[in-house]
Amino acid sequence: MNEKYKSGFAALIGRPNVGKSTLMNSLIGQKIAITSKKPQTTRNRIQTVYTSEEGQIVFVDTPGIHKAKNKLGDYMVNIAERSLKEVDVILWLVEPTDYIGAGEQHILEQLKKVKTPVILVMNKIDTVKREQLLGFIDAYRKEMDFAEIVPVSALKEDNTETLIQQIMKYLPYGPAFYDEDTITDQPMRQIVAELIREKVLRSIDEEIPHGVAVTIESMKYGKKIVDIDATIICERDSHKGIIIGKGGAMLKKIGSMARPEIEDLLEMHVNLQLWVKVKKDWRDSDFLIKNFGYDPKETE
Numbered sequence: 001m002n003e004k005y006k007s008g009f010a011a012l013i014g015r016p017n018v019g020k021s022t023l024m025n026s027l028i029g030q031k032i033a034i035t036s037k038k039p040q041t042t043r044n045r046i047q048t049v050y051t052s053e054e055g056q057i058v059f060v061d062t063p064g065i066h067k068a069k070n071k072l073g074d075y076m077v078n079i080a081e082r083s084l085k086e087v088d089v090i091l092w093l094v095e096p097t098d099y100i101g102a103g104e105q106h107i108l109e110q111l112k113k114v115k116t117p118v119i120l121v122m123n124k125i126d127t128v129k130r131e132q133l134l135g136f137i138d139a140y141r142k143e144m145d146f147a148e149i150v151p152v153s154a155l156k157e158d159n160t161e162t163l164i165q166q167i168m169k170y171l172p173y174g175p176a177f178y179d180e181d182t183i184t185d186q187p188m189r190q191i192v193a194e195l196i197r198e199k200v201l202r203s204i205d206e207e208i209p210h211g212v213a214v215t216i217e218s219m220k221y222g223k224k225i226v227d228i229d230a231t232i233i234c235e236r237d238s239h240k241g242i243i244i245g246k247g248g249a250m251l252k253k254i255g256s257m258a259r260p261e262i263e264d265l266l267e268m269h270v271n272l273q274l275w276v277k278v279k280k281d282w283r284d285s286d287f288l289i290k291n292f293g294y295d296p297k298e299t300e
Contacts, residue, residue: 006055008171011083014093015103019123023093023154024048024059027164049178055168056176060087084110089147089170090118091163096128096151098139108143117147117170121163126153189216192262196230196274199257203250204242211235212243217275225269228262232276240276251276 012020028048050057060083084090092111094104111118120140125133137149148166152159193214200212217229232254234240244251255274263270 003173004054005173005175006168006171007058007174007176008055008088009058009060009086010089010091010167010171011060011087012091012093013084013107015107018093018095019154020093023121023123023152023160026154026157026160027057027059050164051176051178051180052164055171056178056180057164057167057171058177084114084116087116088172089167090114090116091121091167092118093121093123094140095124096122096133096136098136100139100143111144118144119148119150119163119166119170120144120146122149122151123154125151126156126158188266189219191265192216192219192228193230195261195265196232196254196258199254200232200243203254203257211239221268225271226266227271227273229273229275232274233279234276235278235280237278240278243276 012024014020027050048059050059090111092107100108120137122133122137122140128136133151137151140146141149147170150159150163150166152163154160193216197212197214200214204212211234213233215231215233217231218227220227232243232251234243242250243254245253251274255272259270259272262272
């Protein structure tokens, strides 16, 4: 191993919907984390791995830091806040504005409690004029002494290489944690479930909030095809009707959107069967939260 090789952990934090998952997918060069216009789509700490000749960055994409409303919310917040103390560098994603609202102030309070270096990443710079950026950056600079400030566009992959270089500066020297061809520590079933959940969130209107989980009942590998049975869990009978749609149209749409991405991921043809079940108030049940892949013990 090269003595100049670096390896370490970088936490991606920020208010819900600032583009954390989009940025991580962009940096890794492959879709691992789901993206949606609805906030709080990331529920687990998803670790993805960036490897180059210079070093290895293990990205921890945390759920958005926010005020919790139920047990699932508590779980998401605890994981996010614990991550800040366990990594080598923190990437705080914000949107390009000089208005620092209550959500950002809450995150600032958390960041000031830790000694970990914080890189401010101002995302979505493709949505504003360049001359506006300096004022936005200045507003944040007055709030805290950041290790670095890097403006990027995760969507357009603008300035992401610079961000990688800045992260590497704060990582310790040492061998890689993962093989160079590893891109995530997530089990394949988990990624497939998340891809299906993303399509549900993208297809359904605001009537169904975050009370949706997806479980993979079975994944059977044949020589040329993978048979996948998946269940979409919702909290109300009315939600079940919306997800299935008239004559099963919505469920068919969700399946047809998810299948090509799962095929790309598995590099095989996929036969996807989707089912819908109602589990009332599952987000307030420790047992059900764990059953759907979110381990409450991780928050202890």
